[in-house]
Amino acid sequence: MLKHFKQLAGDSLIYGLSSVIAGLISLFLVPVYARIFTPADYGIVNLVNVTFFLLTILVVFGLDAAVAVWFWEHPEEQERRSTFASWFWFQLGAAGLFGALIFLSAPLLSRAVLSRPDLGYLFRIMAVNLPFVTTHRLLINWYKYGRKPVPTVIFTLLVSLTMIGASIVLVAWLRIGVSGVFWAQLLSSVLGAAIVLARMGSWLSVRHFSRERLRAMLRFSAPLVPAALSFWALGNAGSYALEHLSAQRTTEVGLYQIGVTFAGLVNIIVMAFNQAWAPFALSIARQPDHRQVYAQVFLVYITAGSVAAAGLWIFAPEVLRLFTTAPYYPAAGVVGILGCNVFLMGIANITTIGCNLARTNKPYAHAVGIASVLTVALYFALVPPLGRAGAAWATLAGSVALNIYIARAAQRLYPVPYNWTRAGGLLAVAAGAVLLAAPGVNGLEGTGLLAAKMAIFALLIAAAGLLNRGTLRRLAAAFRARRATGNPAAEPASAATDP
Template sequence: MSVAKKLVGQTAAYGLSSIIGRTLNFLLFPLYLGIFAPEDYGVINGLYAYVGFFNILFTFGLETAFFRFANQPGADRQALFNRVLSFLIFSSILLTGLILLFIEPISRLIKFPDQQLFIGWLAVILAIDAIVSIPFARLRLENKAGKFAGIKMANVLITVLANVFIYWFCYNVYQENFLASLKPIIAKIYFPEWKLGYIFLINLIANLLLIPLLWREFSSLRFSLDFSFMKPLLRYAYPIMLMGFAGIVNELLDRILLLELLPTGFYPDLTSKGAVGVYGGCYKLATFMTLAIQAFRYAGEPFFFAQAKVKNSAVTFALVTKWFVIVCAFIFLFISVNLEDFKFLLRRPSYYQGMAVIPILLLANLFLGVYYNLSAWFKLTDKTYFGTFISFGGAAITIILNILLIPVLGYMGCAWATLACYFSMALACYLFGQKYYPIPYPVGKIAGYLVLAISLILAATYINIADFIGRHAFHLGLCGIYLLLIFFLEKPQLLIKR
């Protein structure tokens, strides 16, 4: 049990910065809406969507390759660190230079011709993100979860405080809403025509500050550009990079297809753009599941590579996956039966009509988390090309089902397509894994816990209790039933001293 406790502790440490960071960034959303017109906010979202795509290209999937090769017998971790980081420094400077060189045609191609300065800043941000990824990976490899989380939190706080300073304090002083006497001073650093630019500039400065925060890791670097050494790492990593591209399709394409394929008048009070807004707003509540998965991934990836060398590691992997599902199924259950209490996060009543997609998206993301657990087998056996096939299969399902379902179901079709995609990926990964790297997953128990959670959600949906207190007591009681059943079914294992 000590191994599991260690994983849980590291997951909590890694997750802290992510959870707080996403929460604080979510709270910035109404601040931005008070200043930016919809088209301005569209520029921000549009450009950062491209950042997500190019971030995969800049890192080449080398984080996972770094873990894999660092855990090989007799691996010289310092030499590996030197060569991987040197390669990413070289490639990031090269890619950023190409973007800056061809920034004019690129800006026209992505339909942001007036945002060349911001695109240039984002190119530098991409380079920094890629370069610091390996020092961060080294912290994870060395189980320095506290330092990892501390640096991530520092980056988040700098970003959030700078945004509050510019977009709340400086904005209001400049508008003479308060402290008007400070306006001459504020006018030297706050320029209204720069209102979009500050977001990108703050991001750039916060990312630059990561370098001194990681200085101990960078100071150990001995620059060593060795392309022959990198060939097996890149051969291992490129399928992971392709998986990342397919993941972007799975994550973002439904919004684009919803905009293009939704029949006119499908929602009487919404345009197609309005429907995308409702779907995107409700999708935010699936973030609670995403946070749990992301926190687990930070701790889980180095854990799986390290444990692969330990006797009975397959049993440990099965145990970890079972408890991952137990915890995520509870998150799925708790949010789904208490949806009305999460309405305040959506801010506007116009979003409430789309809340039916939230349980479906929560379950979809749960299966995505299961897929990440199961994917350990092809990373440990150097068969990462299976991950590419599975991811592209998922992307095909996403495209086909969205095309078929959106005209009939609207944004509910997007949600069902997402669930089908991630369930299919998890199932395919399990079936291939049992052939090439058998792990004794307790499939019956895992399926049983998911069925239990879904059954309790259906009970909350179809048993209507008008009284507010009675309804909430019933919903909390359903969550209690889940926890009690878990306790009694898993009690023997909980009492075993390991």
């Protein structure tokens, strides 16, 4: 089991390096934008971006998931070339079609999304960007399935740094306004697409395109599209709800987006883990102890994720005062809620492995559909009276429902010995720490409150370690055995037992 943890930890560390650097650089932009953009400007950026995200779902059409299956089931290089080329040419055609439609209907779309037809040019920039940005997934997946985390990191960092640098020049120096954000995205997407073609040109040649392969992959991916759309609604429809249901409209969207941005601090951990998790979990599925490995990974993730989410919730006001200006301070109330939501979505990515190994996507599709319907219904109930806080709580409620449904369904299809009691204890301790650190509970202010928060967070870390002492002992014993013998097979039997 030790070698599996070392492999997953190594891949997560490398993927996490890019997430950490990109996340920190993105946070570096927040003080810049906070002094240039109003919360309403931030709201405009968010609404255009979530619309762009919706279009990429339609263009990709779930084929990235299909490619994962065909890549592992058909290991011959020619077969893999056919898989990627078929994906590429379908996606390029879909991006061109949707991009043309958006370009022509930009004023109408701007009126519908932003209630301002004069901002249609933002959607036109987005339409031009669509064929370029969607090619990036090809190279990222090609590297991931080839177990090449370092090139993946280099590529994603290069694109991210280009986008961030262009944003600083266009927005902070040239002061061209909100459009600078989208021009920067386009420039970085063009660079990324050029790299994709340079690295994968021979794989993407039209001579490798196969109608039969594409039809087979589309049959697999088509049921995933409604789930992906529901997933988009679960995570992004809150911006639309705030624009059309809240009193302050775009300003409220902007404050909500600041909460989403800082929730990205938790997402650094989640993204790093998720990028490494899928290929890792599938690659060990035929090994005899794979279920025990999944269970141990689950507990490790719960521990790290709950501490990170609780820490962000506790220190959200201080983080906002450090990085933003006074108009953005009210967003502190949603940062922790949205960070917790990011953490919960990572749990679903772990437990859904049972559905993947059972070769069915139906439970995941059903779970996302139910959760998105619940979330949207709660938007109508909670956004008018509570604004951004209502949207955040509605999103969190949907994530809870998603996790419960997926966990139950996956366990019926492919049981894994997760330790639900210990996981529940970790979540309860983290929730208790958040509650104790709330000013309204402890009655403290200023320096006293900050000192109390730091003490509570330190106790949370200690409690998380105490609850996981069994797992930590087993891993430590495995490392000692390996060091003593120099043989990975010399791990103690207890390392593979039920956690």
